[in-house]
Amino acid sequence: MKTPVFALIDCNNFFVSCERIFRPDLEGKPVVVLSSNDGCVVARSNEAKALGIPMAAPAFKYRQIFHNHKVVQFSANFDLYGDISRRITEILATITPRIEIYSVDESFLDLSELQIADYRDWGQKIREIIWNWVGVPVSIGIAPSKTLAKLASDRGKKDAELEGVLNLVGVTDREKTYHLQVLPLQDVWGVGWRLAPKLRAEGIMNAHELSRLRPLHAQQLMGIHGRQLIAELNGISCYPLDNIGKLRHSIARTRTFGQDTNNLYALEAAIASFATQAAFRLRTSNQLTRRAAIFLTTSKHKPGYQRWTREVAFSVPTADTGQLITALIAELGKIYNPSYRYHRAGVMLWDFAPANMLQTDLLGLVNVGAHIRSTSRMSAIDNLNEKFGKHTLRFAAESLGTVWKPKYNLRSPRYTTNLDELPLLHILSD
Numbered sequence: 001m002k003t004p005v006f007a008l009i010d011c012n013n014f015f016v017s018c019e020r021i022f023r024p025d026l027e028g029k030p031v032v033v034l035s036s037n038d039g040c041v042v043a044r045s046n047e048a049k050a051l052g053i054p055m056a057a058p059a060f061k062y063r064q065i066f067h068n069h070k071v072v073q074f075s076a077n078f079d080l081y082g083d084i085s086r087r088i089t090e091i092l093a094t095i096t097p098r099i100e101i102y103s104v105d106e107s108f109l110d111l112s113e114l115q116i117a118d119y120r121d122w123g124q125k126i127r128e129i130i131w132n133w134v135g136v137p138v139s140i141g142i143a144p145s146k147t148l149a150k151l152a153s154d155r156g157k158k159d160a161e162l163e164g165v166l167n168l169v170g171v172t173d174r175e176k177t178y179h180l181q182v183l184p185l186q187d188v189w190g191v192g193w194r195l196a197p198k199l200r201a202e203g204i205m206n207a208h209e210l211s212r213l214r215p216l217h218a219q220q221l222m223g224i225h226g227r228q229l230i231a232e233l234n235g236i237s238c239y240p241l242d243n244i245g246k247l248r249h250s251i252a253r254t255r256t257f258g259q260d261t262n263n264l265y266a267l268e269a270a271i272a273s274f275a276t277q278a279a280f281r282l283r284t285s286n287q288l289t290r291r292a293a294i295f296l297t298t299s300k301h302k303p304g305y306q307r308w309t310r311e312v313a314f315s316v317p318t319a320d321t322g323q324l325i326t327a328l329i330a331e332l333g334k335i336y337n338p339s340y341r342y343h344r345a346g347v348m349l350w351d352f353a354p355a356n357m358l359q360t361d362l363l364g365l366v367n368v369g370a371h372i373r374s375t376s377r378m379s380a381i382d383n384l385n386e387k388f389g390k391h392t393l394r395f396a397a398e399s400l401g402t403v404w405k406p407k408y409n410l411r412s413p414r415y416t417t418n419l420d421e422l423p424l425l426h427i428l429s430d
């Protein structure tokens, strides 16, 4: 068997980098992207990091710093980020089908089967392609395990001398030790804020010291996960690529409202919209759900915080948007009380079955005609919306109110996904 080789491709300051594609004037300037309702900082340019603005900083606390240093602020533009992410994945998928999309801005590739003479060179080329074709800077780490690949991409990002790429395959022990020594313990993938204090108490301060831990001791401190982590840090791959036939176990869509509300229509519209998004996700993963729930909460920041949940079970698993909306809005009616002002709501789906199961095992129990009609109705809606834009065909309940929609006061245009928001080019002639 060949030794495994993994690459992690990680986009730098991803949301900020997406904004800069269409605003090259922001290169070198401090930029932040704010979460829904412009509440917290969810992405920072290097210049903003240098000003000491932490991740998840509440925007209101940093108003003065934003003002003094002319920090450019954006509301999150998830349509844009999602589209840019998809374009990068498309490029990566042409290199190898062995790809794991780890998050919106990170993907692992399994390079074991590819003929690559010089990994560093290869990494530089991929970096260049993504920069030239999409316009997003990435860092790339290449290593015999996923944990080391993640560590290497982190080093590639932070050490300017590496020019965005660090390869740990076939390098000297000395070089490897150096990169592990400079990586703080809490930045090791799988350690995080929970395990770090425990390990520090053992005198372990960086990735190198962690890699020297005896496996048995690691297991005592961190469970079986600890043993695997130590092996991974020593270049023995324990975590395979997590891609093939990956099934979701639950889907949730939740939002904080733009303003607190007791308007039943607005709540129904929110629930209908979440149900629509969740059902679509369910269908794209070829699954059906047996259970669904809604929740409502008042504001945590106001006295008398409350949370309500209602659950429904489906005797026949479903991915039908209309059926989910009807069932969940009925549940909403049971907990709704006009004397509360609601702050947040959500829809959850779980307990899934594969979509093809209904066509095989359950046929005897199911109203086959209804199921077939539902399936073709849903795929007609999905096809139309894919062809003509997200909300071309929708359930009426979604349009009942808009107060639930989050505020995006500072959002950039959806340059790549909305025809009305295409960038304009002004040509001056004399």
Ligand SMILES: [Mg+2]
Pocket (backbone or CB within 6 Å): 010, 011, 012, 013, 014, 105, 106
């Ligand atoms: Mg990133």
